[in-house]
Amino acid sequence: MPIPRIDDFQDMFENSPCGYITLQASGRIERVNRTLLGWTGHTADEMIGKRFSDFVNMAGRIYYETHIAPLLRMQGFFDEFAIEMVTAGGEPVQMICNALEGRDAAGNPLFIRLALLRATDRRRYEQELLAAREAAKTSLASERETAELREQFIAVLGHDLRNPLASISAGARVLGRDAKTEKEHQVVAMLQTTVMRMAGLIDNILDFARGRLGGGITLDRDSRRPLEPVLHQVIDELRLSSPGRQIEADYAIDSPVDCDRSRIGQLVSNLVGNALSHGSSNEPVRVRAETANGIFNFSVANGGDPIPPAALERLFEPFFRGEVRASRQGLGLGLHIASQIAKAHDGVLTVTSTPEETKFAFVMPLR
Amino acid sequence: MGVIERNNVNVSGSGVRAMMFAHGFGCDQNMWRFVEPAFEAEFRTVLFDHVGAGGSDLKAYDRVKYSTLAGYADDVVEIGHEVDLRDAVFVGHSVSCMIGALAAQKAPGMFGKLVMVGPSARYIDDGDYVGGFSEKQIEELLQFLESNHMGWSTQMAPAIMGNPNRPELGTELTNSFCRTDPEIAKAFARVTFKSDNREDLAKIDIPTLVLQCSEDIIASKAVGEFVHRAIPDSEMIILEATGHCPNLSAPDEVIAAMRSFV
Numbered sequence: 001m002p003i004p005r006i007d008d009f010q011d012m013f014e015n016s017p018c019g020y021i022t023l024q025a026s027g028r029i030e031r032v033n034r035t036l037l038g039w040t041g042h043t044a045d046e047m048i049g050k051r052f053s054d055f056v057n058m059a060g061r062i063y064y065e066t067h068i069a070p071l072l073r074m075q076g077f078f079d080e081f082a083i084e085m086v087t088a089g090g091e092p093v094q095m096i097c098n099a100l101e102g103r104d105a106a107g108n109p110l111f112i113r114l115a116l117l118r119a120t121d122r123r124r125y126e127q128e129l130l131a132a133r134e135a136a137k138t139s140l141a142s143e144r145e146t147a148e149l150r151e152q153f154i155a156v157l158g159h160d161l162r163n164p165l166a167s168i169s170a171g172a173r174v175l176g177r178d179a180k181t182e183k184e185h186q187v188v189a190m191l192q193t194t195v196m197r198m199a200g201l202i203d204n205i206l207d208f209a210r211g212r213l214g215g216g217i218t219l220d221r222d223s224r225r226p227l228e229p230v231l232h233q234v235i236d237e238l239r240l241s242s243p244g245r246q247i248e249a250d251y252a253i254d255s256p257v258d259c260d261r262s263r264i265g266q267l268v269s270n271l272v273g274n275a276l277s278h279g280s281s282n283e284p285v286r287v288r289a290e291t292a293n294g295i296f297n298f299s300v301a302n303g304g305d306p307i308p309p310a311a312l313e314r315l316f317e318p319f320f321r322g323e324v325r326a327s328r329q330g331l332g333l334g335l336h337i338a339s340q341i342a343k344a345h346d347g348v349l350t351v352t353s354t355p356e357e358t359k360f361a362f363v364m365p366l367r
Numbered sequence: 368m369g370v371i372e373r374n375n376v377n378v379s380g381s382g383v384r385a386m387m388f389a390h391g392f393g394c395d396q397n398m399w400r401f402v403e404p405a406f407e408a409e410f411r412t413v414l415f416d417h418v419g420a421g422g423s424d425l426k427a428y429d430r431v432k433y434s435t436l437a438g439y440a441d442d443v444v445e446i447g448h449e450v451d452l453r454d455a456v457f458v459g460h461s462v463s464c465m466i467g468a469l470a471a472q473k474a475p476g477m478f479g480k481l482v483m484v485g486p487s488a489r490y491i492d493d494g495d496y497v498g499g500f501s502e503k504q505i506e507e508l509l510q511f512l513e514s515n516h517m518g519w520s521t522q523m524a525p526a527i528m529g530n531p532n533r534p535e536l537g538t539e540l541t542n543s544f545c546r547t548d549p550e551i552a553k554a555f556a557r558v559t560f561k562s563d564n565r566e567d568l569a570k571i572d573i574p575t576l577v578l579q580c581s582e583d584i585i586a587s588k589a590v591g592e593f594v595h596r597a598i599p600d601s602e603m604i605i606l607e608a609t610g611h612c613p614n615l616s617a618p619d620e621v622i623a624a625m626r627s628f629v
Contacts, residue, residue, distance in 0.1 A: 026609060027610055051582070051610075053584060057507070059504065059507045059508040059511035062508050063508070063511060064562075065583075065584060065585050065611040066393030066461075066545075066585070066612075067393045067394065067515070067614075069610055070393060070394050070544070070545060070612050070615050071394070071544060071545050072543060072618060073616065074397055074400070074544050075542070075544065078542065080515040081515050083509075111493075123514070126514060130514075152424075177519070177581075291386070
């Protein structure tokens, strides 16, 4: 082999580190450099006069005819397309190719030049990425399906639990009418409290499942009917169910609040219920509701150990239960649902916790 | 969003009769850029992009609707109603030849003549029928399409959608004539190359011109002859042009052949 010279353009063409093919305007091969012949094992005689697509695999042929040839005509060049040539021995060679069309003054095509780089490793890497993406997609789809089924199950379960609960409640009412001894009255009251707690849990479950299934929290807003009686009722119920605990309530609602009254009742019930179960039992739970400066402000504060900062961040996530005694555990949906209700009202629910007090504050625009 | 925006419909030219151009798998209405202007003096010309291609509304892409060529044919009929086509000439390239044949049956009177450039009624071999491809080769094509995304990236999608003619987007729009969401490209390739319209050809009851290239690996001469023989009132012209896109590589020859027919 002759020793190459730096200024030998013929050598630069023939033995370039990339393959060159020149096509006539008709698409027939005019010239191929030595590098490409070496990579593919074809002879110049075999290639000249044929079409480029005769030397690529079938997928590449279709792609060349439907994408590359038209684009060369329309925009005059095409960079970085992947194509698989086939060697004389029938083996595939992965290539990355750039192409340009030479044109005369009138814009008619004169020739096409292709520069090809062997890219076996690069293509293998890309194919592995594609395979990994495909696998991830499949597993994600199956995960989603499972999650959806689970949530549908929760929704159906929650719904079906309501009926037996209503029977228990009706039965307890009947028993309550005939209760004679102090003990009997206590048992009936306990039954009713439990029914109420369970009904609250079921509401939360259903709301959560609905939210996950795309329904979200729906509101039935009404600014004409007063909100305060709803708050009284919820807090009275909680007082009844927590004998021995003190709830100090302070109301200053002097403007109408455009809200879903039963949803706000649910939010209040969740927040006060939460304060009762997690706050110190020998300090009162302080509730305040007021309207001022175009906003409705509702807060619930309790004493006791502060919530650790790490837990504070995740408090509104579904199923978060923190480090609490097993007997106090709920599903961990109450605060999540409360925050969703706040959001649905264009409001926010925030929490601060210090050794002095833990306070949840809900703020929403009056309308 | 209306049909006009959905399919990026462009109407020009003047004339009593109309001529509608439909692009095939791969690129968009720009495939007709060297042919359509020649007919503007005598025809009202209608260009459009199939949903998923070019400047069409990608949000309108419906996996189920476009899983058959009939879904695309429904769009052609909708566009035809929108721009009031009657007795028009339908010019289809590649897979759009069959889309046009289906549309002509769905809306009698809308089209009076069909021009088929590089048609194939079925791409995959079937017994004695030679379509040119095996099932396996088409599967390989579908996989291969993932390797060539033509610079598609999701961030660019909004720029490409609906703005194909904005030159200020300049280099960003490189390859845009043939670029689309890889998932859609794959689905369109699947419906194209797995289609079988052999039974539909005999039902074509309007004069049809088959333009066949000399060397076309996608729609071979045998395939073109099959189409020609199966359509009752058809004629076939073998072009000197080679490849699958004579509308780009040999527009003058295509225009001359069409003129003699319409």
